[in-house]
Amino acid sequence: MIEERQLTLIMENKPGALVRVVGLFHQRGYNIESLHVEPINDFKPYKFIEDELNTKFSEGEISRLEIKTTVDDPLMRQILRQINKLIDVIAVSGNEGTYLKGVLRDENLL
Amino acid sequence: MKLAGNDILIQSLIEEGVEYIFGYPGGASLHIYDAIFNQKEMQHILVRHEQGATHAADGYARATGKPGVVMLTSGPGATNAITGIATAFMDSIPMIVISGQVQSHLIGTDAFQETDMIGVSRPIVKHSFTVDHQSNIAKIIKEAFYIATSGRQGPVVIDVPKDLTNPVDLFEYKYPSEVNIRSYNPPIEPExxxxxxxxxxxxxxxxxxxxxxxxxxxxxxxxxxxxxxxxxxxxxxxxxxxxxxxxxxxxxxxxxxxxxxxxxxxxxxxxxxxxxxxxxxxxxxxxxxxxxxxxxxxxxxxxxxxxxxxxxxxxxxxxxxxxxxxxxxxxxxxxxxxxxxxxxxxxxxxxxxxxxxxxxGLDHDLYKNNSDDSPILPQAVVQHIYHASNGDAFVTSDVGQHQMFAAQYYHFDEPRKWINSGGLGTMGFGLPAAMGVKLAYPEEEVICITGEGSIQMCIQELSTCTQYKLPIKIFNINNLALGMVKQWQDMNYDGRHSSISYEDSLPDFTKLVESYGHVGIKITKNSQLKAGIEEAMSIKDKLVFVDIYVDPNEHVYPMLVAPDGSLKDMWLGKGEKT
The missing domain is CATH 3.40.50.1220 (TPP-binding domain)
Structure with missing residues (x-):
């Protein structure tokens, strides 16, 4: 079923990271309805990522990106997996669950 | 140790165990080439076109499993490499592509030979880096090699502004012993x-x-x-x-x-x-x-x-x-x-x-026909090559009918011996890829099976083969037309042969290769085939180009019926369907 979905990404705040995500939507034939990105300063909600990846975020290092897109269900899983493959993406979450660099969690954690 | 940016770059490649750099110099990479001149550990292979550099590095990577390394200048040097990078990307081949870039302060000003290489290559790389400071060069090289060679492998582009390779400013250099990218953890062990x-x-x-x-x-x-x-x-x-x-x-x-x-x-x-x-x-x-x-x-x-x-x-x-x-x-x-x-x-x-x-099943005995009453079958050519090389040569191919015949009739018993552009289907791949394989394994037999269409897409590399003395065997399955396109036109367009022929304008390939100092052999009849191919294989110290005129009307079968067919729906011959 085609419906509007929201995806949330946590990614490295590096030059070129955003355009890789946006470019991927275009390359794979998906459309972006809306997009919002900003650096994260409060890391408390993302402690589970720090624990899982055994890292510590510092100020200005990571961004949160929200994308609204309209796709059907099977495509959504493809999008999540393709985004998760981008080197600068740390985690991506949608209705299907959360991808955290290879690890799939069955709930939307972001 | 303190080094300049250009030396940091080159020392880092040496640390990674690089043997060959395939490249072409230019303005934006002059500092880097000076650092290449001042070292002995790696050999630079000067190609004749950057597409050749990428395919040669790709062939080297496919044959050895080690990443191929390409060095480009900015602008046209970088864009000429795009087809080769896309080829490696589609087949998941590890490759490091270093492109020179205009000076940092000129980026975005439409400077001479400026192209946004990171932007142009983005959809066809596994990842890419722009060098932002000399002190980050070693870390970027380390990460690039790790990314290119781990997980699902692929090409990585590193864009280097010219000022960051200047030989004057020195920076502390120590090659990192470990690499850890928190946002990149490809799976290794299964569940x-x-x-x-x-x-x-x-x-x-x-x-x-x-x-x-x-x-x-x-x-x-x-x-x-x-x-x-x-x-x-x-x-x-x-x-x-x-x-x-x-x-x-x-x-x-x-x-x-x-x-x-x-x-x-x-x-x-x-x-x-x-x-x-x-x-x-x-x-x-x-x-x-x-x-x-x-x-x-x-x-x-x-x-x-x-x-x-x-x-x-x-x-x-x-x-x-x-x-x-x-x-x-x-x-x-x-x-x-x-x-x-x-x-x-x-x-x-x-x-x-x-x-x-x-x-x-396929008939693997077509080579036994040596009668001149019928034209040479391309399948029989591959069968002869298989027997004459004892089935254990490295075989590169270009793209089209000859590629499919090679895949069907040369029986490979070992991995990394069959080197072809599968995903992208890049004509022009075969000859430069064979150069990369031959450099990696100089003692092994390296064969390029090609067609008169594909070979002309990177034929300039015949000159590179002369310079570096690469005795490759090239078998040109010459059907005087773009055979695979012609086959589709026969089958789906009532034989309307649109733009697939250049019969009157082909060069005499034997004379062409002789002008580069290579050996040319022409074969037009079945009775010449076995001896001609064996003669080519017996010449060990020279590149031999065998131009073989085959039946121009032959098709590749089986062929899946499309559109809307399944795997059991096949054409088995002209007009013959399952």
């Missing part, structure tokens, strides 16, 4: 629960087929695959990219599958109750119409890339991890349950497949 499920399915299956692709070669898992099938003893097919990963001479081998796969391989896939997909991605040249693909089969899919699994064909059991590690886990489990694997479970299935092979 045991999936292994258990896979083994369970194998024990129960009565119509198993193994479908192994290029990922099995990338993961260096040929030995593990062979061991796996020593327990299962199932029919096995390889993709175009996977040829050689399982010995073609083994009794279980069905040949290649897909668009021009063998009848028995495609029929086995269509009728299987269990398909074990290993490092393969269900490309459209394999599945034909996905909705009609293998209607009764359960699918086990081994892959390192999450996004390849259930992309085209839904997997019932997905095993993520390095294929090598996953197969090792499979082998341990299968060994422990050996008594439950009843070999006779597949007897009826094997008989059925033998029957298919008997009915419409």
């Amino acid at each position: 045991q629960s999936q292994i258990d499920r896979a083994v369970e399915a194998i024990i129960k299956s009565k119509q198993t087929v193994i479908y192994a692709g290029g990922g099995t070669i990338s993961s260096n898992a040929a030995k593990e695959l062979f061991e796996l099938n020593s327990y299962i003893n199932a029919p096995i097919t390889n993709t175009l990219m996977g040829l050689g990963v399982y010995p073609a001479s083994d009794k279980n081998f069905l040949g290649m599958l897909g668009m021009h796969g063998t009848y028995q391989a495609n029929m086995a896939m269509h009728n299987a109750d269990l398909i074990i997909a290993i490092g393969a991605r269900f490309d459209d040249r394999i599945t034909n119409t996905p909705e009609k693909f293998a209607p009764n089969a359960q699918i086990i899919h081994f892959d390192v890339d999450h996004s390849s699994v259930s992309k085209i064909i839904e997997a019932d059991i997905a095993v993520f991890g390095q294929v090598k590690n996953s197969l090792q886990a499979m082998n341990a489990k299968l060994k422990s349950r050996l008594s439950e694997i009843n070999d006779s479970r597949l007897d009826a299935w094997r008989n059925q497949i033998a029957e298919w092979k008997e009915m419409h």
Whole structure:
């Protein structure tokens, strides 16, 4: 079923990271309805990522990106997996669950 | 130790064990080339066009498993390399591409020879870096090699502004011993629960087929695959990219599958109750119409890339991890349950497949016809090459009918010996790729099977072969036209041959190669074929170009019926369908 979905990404705040995500939507034939990105300063909600990846975020290092897109269900899983493959993406979450660099969690954690 | 940016870059490549850099200098890379001049550990191979550099590095990578390294200047140097980078990307080949860039303060001003290389190459790289400071060069090189060679491998571009390689400013240099990228952790070990499920399915299956692709070669898992099938003893097919990963001479081998796969391989896939997909991605040249693909089969899919699994064909059991590690886990489990694997479970299935092979299998004895009453068949050329090289040469190919004939009739018993552009289908790949292979293995026989269309796309590299004394054997299967396009026009456009012919304007290839200092041999009759090919193989110290005039009307069969066909729907000859 085609419906509007929201995806949330946590990614490295590096030059070129955003355009890789946006470019991927275009390359794979998906459309972006809306997009919002900003650096994260409060890391408390993302402690589970720090624990899982055994890292510590510092100020200005990571961004949160929200994308609204309209796709059907099977495509959504493809999008999540393709985004998760981008080197600068740390985690991506949608209705299907959360991808955290290879690890799939069955709930939307972001 | 303090070094300038250009020396940091070159020292870092030496630290990575790079033997060859394939490249072409220019304004933005002058500082880097000065650093190349001042060292002895690596050899720079000067190509004649940057596309040749990328294919040569690619051929080197496919043959050795080590990443190929390419050095470019900015602007046209960088954009000339795009086709080669895309070729490596589609086939998941590890490659490091270093492109010079205009000085930092000029970026974005439309400076001389400025191109946004990171932007242009973005969709066709695994990752890319822009060097922002000399002190980061070593770390970027380390990360680039790690990314290119781990997980699903691929090309990585590093764009280097000229001012950051200037020889004046010195910076502390120490090559990092470790690499850790928190946002990049490709899977290695599989989940045991999936292994258990896979083994369970194998024990129960009565119509198993193994479908192994290029990922099995990338993961260096040929030995593990062979061991796996020593327990299962199932029919096995390889993709175009996977040829050689399982010995073609083994009794279980069905040949290649897909668009021009063998009848028995495609029929086995269509009728299987269990398909074990290993490092393969269900490309459209394999599945034909996905909705009609293998209607009764359960699918086990081994892959390192999450996004390849259930992309085209839904997997019932997905095993993520390095294929090598996953197969090792499979082998341990299968060994422990050996008594439950009843070999006779597949007897009826094997008989059925033998029957298919008997009915419409390929004829591997076409080379025995030496009568001049009929034109030379391109298939027979490949068969002669196979016998004359004892079946153990490295064979590169270009793209088109000759590529399919090579894949069908040269039987590869080892991985990394068959080097071709599978995913992108890049004409012009064969000759430069053969140069990369020959540099990697100077003592081995390296053959390029090409056509008169493809060879002209990178023919300038004949000059590079002279400079570096690369005695490659080139077999030009000359049908005076773009054969594969012509075949499609014959079959789908009522024989309207639009723009596929250049008969009156072809060069005399033997004279052309002789002008470069190579040896040219021309063959026009069946009776000359065996002796001509053997003569070429006997010349060890020179590049030999054998121009072989074949039947211009020959088609490649079998061929899947499209659109809307399944894997059991094949053309078996002109006007003859299953």
